[in-house]
Amino acid sequence: MKLMARIPPLALTLTLWGVTGIVWGDITVPETSLIALINIGIMGILSLFFLLYSVRSLQNKPMRAGSPLRSKLVIAFMGILLLPTMIIQTSSHQVVEKGLNIWFDVRVDKVMDQALHLAQGFYSRVDHELKQGLISVTSDQVLLNRFSMMPEQFSPLHLRLSELMQQHNWQSIRIYDLNEHLVANVRMTGLAELTPPPLSEQAKLALKIGHTSTELAVIDGSEMAVGYAPLRYNQKIIGVLQAEITLPEGIVNDAKNIEDNYRSYRELERNRQAIGSLFTHIMLFITLSIVLIAGLIAIFFSRKLTAPIDQLASAVHRITEGDLNVIIPASPQDELGALVESFNQMATRLKQNMQALDIAQDHLKQSLNDSQQRQYILERLLANMQSGALLLSDQGHIRLVNQAFQQLSSNHDDWVIGNDIHNLKQHPQLNFILKFFDEMKDQQTQYLQQEVEIMMGKKSQIMLLRGTCLHDQHTPLSKLSGYLILMDNITDLAEAQRHKAWSEVAQRLAHEIKNPLTPIKLAAERLQRRFRTQVDDQKVFDHCTHAIINQTDRLQRLVGDFSSLARIPKPRMDNCTVAAIFTSMQELYETYSRVHIDFPEHELPLYCDFDQIRQIIINLMNNALAATEENLAPINLYATFNHHSINLHILDEGDGIPETLAGKIFEAYISTKADGSGLGLAIAKRIAEDHQGQLQLLSHAKPTHFCLSLPMQTQQMEIPL
Amino acid sequence: MLLPAHLFAAANLAKLTTTSEQELITVTLKEFTIPEDVRLALQEGTPVSFTWSVSIEQVNPYWINEPIGEIIVTREVIPNLISKSWMLIDSATGSITRNTSSLNTALNFLTPLNNFPLLDRALLSESEHYALNCKLLIFKGERDESWWSAYFHFAKTVAQGSFQQP
Numbered sequence: 001m002k003l004m005a006r007i008p009p010l011a012l013t014l015t016l017w018g019v020t021g022i023v024w025g026d027i028t029v030p031e032t033s034l035i036a037l038i039n040i041g042i043m044g045i046l047s048l049f050f051l052l053y054s055v056r057s058l059q060n061k062p063m064r065a066g067s068p069l070r071s072k073l074v075i076a077f078m079g080i081l082l083l084p085t086m087i088i089q090t091s092s093h094q095v096v097e098k099g100l101n102i103w104f105d106v107r108v109d110k111v112m113d114q115a116l117h118l119a120q121g122f123y124s125r126v127d128h129e130l131k132q133g134l135i136s137v138t139s140d141q142v143l144l145n146r147f148s149m150m151p152e153q154f155s156p157l158h159l160r161l162s163e164l165m166q167q168h169n170w171q172s173i174r175i176y177d178l179n180e181h182l183v184a185n186v187r188m189t190g191l192a193e194l195t196p197p198p199l200s201e202q203a204k205l206a207l208k209i210g211h212t213s214t215e216l217a218v219i220d221g222s223e224m225a226v227g228y229a230p231l232r233y234n235q236k237i238i239g240v241l242q243a244e245i246t247l248p249e250g251i252v253n254d255a256k257n258i259e260d261n262y263r264s265y266r267e268l269e270r271n272r273q274a275i276g277s278l279f280t281h282i283m284l285f286i287t288l289s290i291v292l293i294a295g296l297i298a299i300f301f302s303r304k305l306t307a308p309i310d311q312l313a314s315a316v317h318r319i320t321e322g323d324l325n326v327i328i329p330a331s332p333q334d335e336l337g338a339l340v341e342s343f344n345q346m347a348t349r350l351k352q353n354m355q356a357l358d359i360a361q362d363h364l365k366q367s368l369n370d371s372q373q374r375q376y377i378l379e380r381l382l383a384n385m386q387s388g389a390l391l392l393s394d395q396g397h398i399r400l401v402n403q404a405f406q407q408l409s410s411n412h413d414d415w416v417i418g419n420d421i422h423n424l425k426q427h428p429q430l431n432f433i434l435k436f437f438d439e440m441k442d443q444q445t446q447y448l449q450q451e452v453e454i455m456m457g458k459k460s461q462i463m464l465l466r467g468t469c470l471h472d473q474h475t476p477l478s479k480l481s482g483y484l485i486l487m488d489n490i491t492d493l494a495e496a497q498r499h500k501a502w503s504e505v506a507q508r509l510a511h512e513i514k515n516p517l518t519p520i521k522l523a524a525e526r527l528q529r530r531f532r533t534q535v536d537d538q539k540v541f542d543h544c545t546h547a548i549i550n551q552t553d554r555l556q557r558l559v560g561d562f563s564s565l566a567r568i569p570k571p572r573m574d575n576c577t578v579a580a581i582f583t584s585m586q587e588l589y590e591t592y593s594r595v596h597i598d599f600p601e602h603e604l605p606l607y608c609d610f611d612q613i614r615q616i617i618i619n620l621m622n623n624a625l626a627a628t629e630e631n632l633a634p635i636n637l638y639a640t641f642n643h644h645s646i647n648l649h650i651l652d653e654g655d656g657i658p659e660t661l662a663g664k665i666f667e668a669y670i671s672t673k674a675d676g677s678g679l680g681l682a683i684a685k686r687i688a689e690d691h692q693g694q695l696q697l698l699s700h701a702k703p704t705h706f707c708l709s710l711p712m713q714t715q716q717m718e719i720p721l
Numbered sequence: 722m723l724l725p726a727h728l729f730a731a732a733n734l735a736k737l738t739t740t741s742e743q744e745l746i747t748v749t750l751k752e753f754t755i756p757e758d759v760r761l762a763l764q765e766g767t768p769v770s771f772t773w774s775v776s777i778e779q780v781n782p783y784w785i786n787e788p789i790g791e792i793i794v795t796r797e798v799i800p801n802l803i804s805k806s807w808m809l810i811d812s813a814t815g816s817i818t819r820n821t822s823s824l825n826t827a828l829n830f831l832t833p834l835n836n837f838p839l840l841d842r843a844l845l846s847e848s849e850h851y852a853l854n855c856k857l858l859i860f861k862g863e864r865d866e867s868w869w870s871a872y873f874h875f876a877k878t879v880a881q882g883s884f885q886q887p
Contacts, residue, residue, distance in 0.1 A: 116802055123803045201808075205819050213820055216803065259766060259802045266765030267862065270758065 009050040009075055012082070016047040019284075026281065031274040035281040042288040046295070050075070069309065070302040077298035078291050085287040089280075096279045104269050116262045119255040126225045127214045130245060133168040134212055134229035138241055140164065147175060148233050150183060161186040165243075171224065174242040175231065176203065183239060199240075203228045207240040216252045219244070223252035308336040312343055324351040388487040391470075394480045396421045396437065408463070408487050409433065410456055429454065432463070433485070440467045440483060451490065459663060464488040502668070506562040514559045517552050524548040561679040568683065571609035571690050578604040578639045578646060584614055585637060589621060594628060598638035604646050607713040608691050616684040616695065620650045620706050623680070626673060627654025627704065645693065645709040656701020665697055684708075737775070737834075737853040737882030744842050748775060748853065750834035750880055762861045763800050763807060763827055770797035770812075771831040772858040774876055775839060780850040780883070789851065790840045797864075798827045845886045855880035 020043045026036040053071050137143065143160050146153040161173045165186055174196070175184040182196040202213045206228035214227040224244045231239040268275065308328070315326040326347050328340045382389050388405025392398060401415040409415070409430055414423070421437055424430045432452045440448045448467040453460055465487050472481040528545040535541040582597050589595040606613070617637070624635045633653030640647045657665055657672060664670050666685040671678035681695070688695040692711050699705035735753035739746050762769050773794040778786035795812035806820045807827035821827055834855070845851065858876035865874075 119803050120805060127804065202820070209819065211820070213806075214804070215801075255803050262802060263766035263800075267762075267767050270761065270765070270767075 008079060009054045012075070012079065013047045013050040013054060016043045016050070019043060020047070023281065023284070026277055029274055029277065031271060032277050032281050035278065035285055039281055039284050039288060042285070042292055046078075046288070046292065049295070070299070070306045073302040073305070074295055074298040077302075078295045081291055081294045085290055089283050089287050092283050093276075093280050096276055100272055100276055104272055108265075109269075112262050112265050115258045119258040122251065123216065123225075123255060126216075126245065126247065127227075130214050130225055130227040130243065131212055131229075133170070134227045134241060134243060137164050137168070137173075137243070138229045138231055144231060144233050144238075147183070147231060147239060150177075154184075157184050158186055168243070169245075171222075171244045171246045173244075175239050176207065176242070177239045178207065178237070180204070180207065200226070200228075202226075203240050203242055206230050207237065210237055216247075216255060218252060223247045223249060225252075308340050312340065315343065315347065319347065319350070324354055386488070390415075390433070390485040390487070392421055392437065392483045392485065394482055396441075396483075399482060405487055408489055429456070433465070433487070436465045436467060437483065437485065440469075440485075445469075460491070461489055462491045462494050464490045510559040510563045513555065514563075517556050517559070521549055521552040521556070524552065561683070564679075564683060568686050568690065571612050571687070573607055573609060576606050576608065576610045578606060578648065581606070581610070581614060581617060581648075582637065582639070585617055585621065588618070589625075592625065592635075594632055594634045595621070595625075596634055596636050598636070600639045600641075604639055604641055605713070606646060606710060608710055609687075612687045613691070613708075613710070616687055616708055617648065617650070619680045619684050620708070624650055624652035624654060624704070627656070628652050630655075641712065643712065645712055648708040648710070649698075650706045650708075651703040653703050656704045657697070659700060662697060662700035665700075666695065734878065735855075735880035737855055737880045739839070739853065739882065739884045740836065741842060741887075742836075746839045746842055746845070746884075747836045748834055748839045748882075749836055750832060750855065753832060753880060755828050755832065756859070759831070759859060759861070760824065760828060763798055763824060766800045766802040767861050768797065768799045768863060769831065770795060770860045770864055772860070772876065773834060774856040774858070775834070775837075776854050776856075777840065778852050778854070779846070780852050786852060789844060792839060794833055794837070796831045796833055798831060800827075842886075847886055850883060850885050853880075853882040853884070854878060855882075 020040055023036050023039060026032040027040070029036075053075065140160070143157070143164065146157040146160055150157065157175075161175070161184055164170075165173050165188060170188070172185070172187040174182060174186075176199055177183050180199045185196065197219075199207070200215075200217075202215050205211050206213060207230060210230040210232070212227070212229040214225060217224055217226050219226075224246055227243045227245075229241050229243075230237045231241055311328045315328050318326050324347065327344055330337070330340070382400070382402035382404075385402060385404055388408040389400070389402045390398070390405050391400035398415060398417055398419050398421060400417070406415050414427060414430075421434060424434050432454055436448070436450055436452070439450075446469050448465075450465045452463045452465060454463060455461070465485060467486075468484045469480060470482045470484055472479050524545050528542070528549075532538060532541060532545075578600055582599055585595075586597050589597075621635065621637070628635060631654065636649070636651040638649050640649065655672075661670060661672065666681050667678075668682040669678035670681075685695045688708055688710075693709050696707050696709070697705070698707050736751045738749050738751060740749070741747075759769050773796075774791060775794075776791040777789045779789055780786055797810040797812060799808040799810065800806075801808065801820075804820075806822045807824065809819050809821060809827060809830045811830075811833075821830075855878065856876035857879045858874060860874065
């Protein structure tokens with residue numbers, strides 16, 4: 001269908017090119033060159049127009065709205081006009097050809113020749129007679145003698161001329177001398193002119209080259225045959241004779257008319273081809289002009305017709321681009337005008353609706369922003385909370401879980417939003433959460449709180465679980481919408497509380513026990529000094545008093561430890577080095593050959609309470625010495641460091657710590673020694689924690705490996721790692 | 722595509738030859754034939770005028786030729802069908818006319834380039850090459866003296882020649 005639409009303009013273009021080729025040769029014909037050029041120009045413009053339209057339609061480019069319709073209207077209009085005008089063109093060409101054939105018919109040709117022959121015959125007779133007369137007169141010796149003796153023979157010359165004029169029945173005779181001056185003038189009737197007429201070209205020829213000639217002329221309204229002949233005297237031209245014969249009225253004019261008509265006829269006959277061509281070109285020009293004007297009119301009207309469509313398309317395009325401020329100017333009161341009006345109404349309503357939508361969208365955006373803001377705050381709050389938070393749906397699906405909750409539950413990967421909490425059954429260590437949730441659901445209480453002790457690795461942890469039912473406030477019956485479970489690791493808090501309580505008890509006990517111990521010891525020593533010699537059994541007495549004194553010392557030491565644990569002073573932080581600590585250790589344990597101290601290659605500065613750290617190391621070293629007392633296994637003390645801490649390691653190959661006690665080794669009253677108070681490591685751990693560090697048991701046996709980590713201070717960062 | 726006929730006429734150009742006579746360079750047109758339609762027009766009473774334009778240029782091998790001079794000769798023949806004669810008019814010499822009853826004489830009158838004086842030798846340089854170009858404008862019918870007629874009537878080159886100044 002599209003191909004069919006493209007054929008007419010292409011066909012018109014090719015037709016115009018064909019016609020251009022046909023008329024191209026007429027450019028060289030002078031009679032038709034101008035009109036041929038004009039026609040070729042018009043055809044060029046038209047063919048260019050059609051060609052452009054063809055090319056545009058072949059390119060399949062999106063055309064401006066209304067443009068195809070406009071082009072089709074113009075093409076159709078011009079095409080409709082072309083057909084009849086071409087028929088007229090062809091018909092008129094045939095008519096002209098036929099008319100020319102009739103015009104230049106052989107019979108006409110013959111008549112023209114006969115007319116010319118008639119005129120020539122008449123003239124030939126007059127010419128012959130006049131020339132005979134002129135020859136006769138110019139050979140008249142009397143005349144020549146009298147003319148040669150001018151001006152003396154003026155009157156005789158005139159007399160002779162009058163005789164000759166009457167003899168030949170001429171109308172007048174004139175004689176001109178070599179200077180073209182009128183010498184004699186004789187007329188049959190009337191008076192001679194005061195100012196003689198100028199010498200004709202024929203007369204000049206006769207005077208100059210001695211040529212006798214005749215011509216037909218109209219002088220003073222009379223048609224005449226005029227002859228010119230040279231006057232020779234002694235073989236020399238001395239003047240020219242002009243004789244005139246009056247001809248019957250109309251003869252000369254008729255002869256001239258015949259000559260003019262014959263000439264015109266023959267010119268036309270010679271230009272017969274050019275006349276036909278000229279007529280064809282004129283008709284072609286008219287045809288092309290009509291087509292061109294029709295095309296322009298068609299363009300004008302089609303533009304006017306398609307302008308509303310163009311405006312509509314443009315307006316629709318603007319609306320699709322988002323510009324709703326589109327109002328098409330009023331159109332004529334026709335179907336297109338009604339369409340434009342409807343479109344304007346539609347655009348206005350669309351604009352109003354879009355404005356309402358924009359307002360609603362703004363409100364929604366605002367609400368969304370508020371909601372997002374709240375959600376962001378909530379998320380930040382949850383993320384920064386120390387407590388773990390878990391938000392569950394009423395069916396137990398995870399809605400929200402914060403980082404702290406995942407860390408506390410030590411299982412990061414299973415907390416996926418949307419998962420059912422009952423899927424956690426596969427993780428026994430998380431069953432306490434599931435159990436708490438189920439209990440909360442079963443009891444249907446608004447709030448539930450439980451402390452749960454669980455094992456995480458080898459450590460016992462105390463978790464505080466608090467659960468709250470959430471209700472949808474927007475539903476009339478406050479329907480249950482979910483559960484919020486908060487979880488806190490209160491192990492440290494519980495321990496601190498226990499420690500605090502224990503410290504208070506310990507202090508009071510130490511105070512109450514310590515006071516009587518000194519008098520007891522002093523009393524025992526006094527008894528020993530005063531009554532040792534007075535007793536019967538001195539051995540028993542010594543044994544008893546020594547036992548009292550030893551046990552009192554032990555009690556005093558125990559009370560001292562209790563007191564120390566309860567009242568560990570705040571560390572007095574100062575700069576020192578690992579090497580300084582190791583040096584003091586070396587001085588202290590230099591008698592023990594199995595103690596090996598590796599001094600660090602680099603100076604490792606510490607910011608700590610030197611005495612307290614030294615106390616920790618001594619405690620650990622003493623424990624190691626005690627453990628290796630029997631097998632004399634080596635004890636190693638060395639230091640390592642990383643970006644965050646400096647680590648002091650104590651290793652021994654002693655008996656080690658039973659695995660059952662390994663997890664509780666830092667708790668009070670836990671000791672592997674028979675006479676140990678079980679407070680040394682607890683105190684050491686407290687001191688380490690007071691330094692923001694930690695004391696760890698890295699290996700409970702073979703080797704027994706303790707590590708004291710102290711934080712790396714900012715000023716210590718110059719250590720090459 | 723049809724092209725103007727004169728574009729193909731270059732191969733059929735007539736020749737222009739020159740002769741040196743005393744102080745003048747004269748030019749002679751050879752191998753030129755008057756078109757038959759001119760003869761027919763004169764026979765049928767249509768006035769015919771020939772305007773000859775002979776130009777001479779110094780040949781520059783690597784540049785445009787330098788114009789030296791140009792002469793224009795106009796000859797006109799006006800037939801008289803009644804008297805079977807032809808009036809010969811040389812526009813270059815003013816009003817000198819003559820009648821002839823011979824058509825051949827009239828036709829010969831239209832082609833005057835026979836030992837026609839072209840220019841003074843003093844205007845030419847020695848040992849230089851010169852090119853001659855002859856254009857002819859044939860006008861049949863009464864001459865159109867209007868100013869615009871020149872735009873619709875173009876002279877055509879009918880002969881070319883060359884010579885070397887000794």
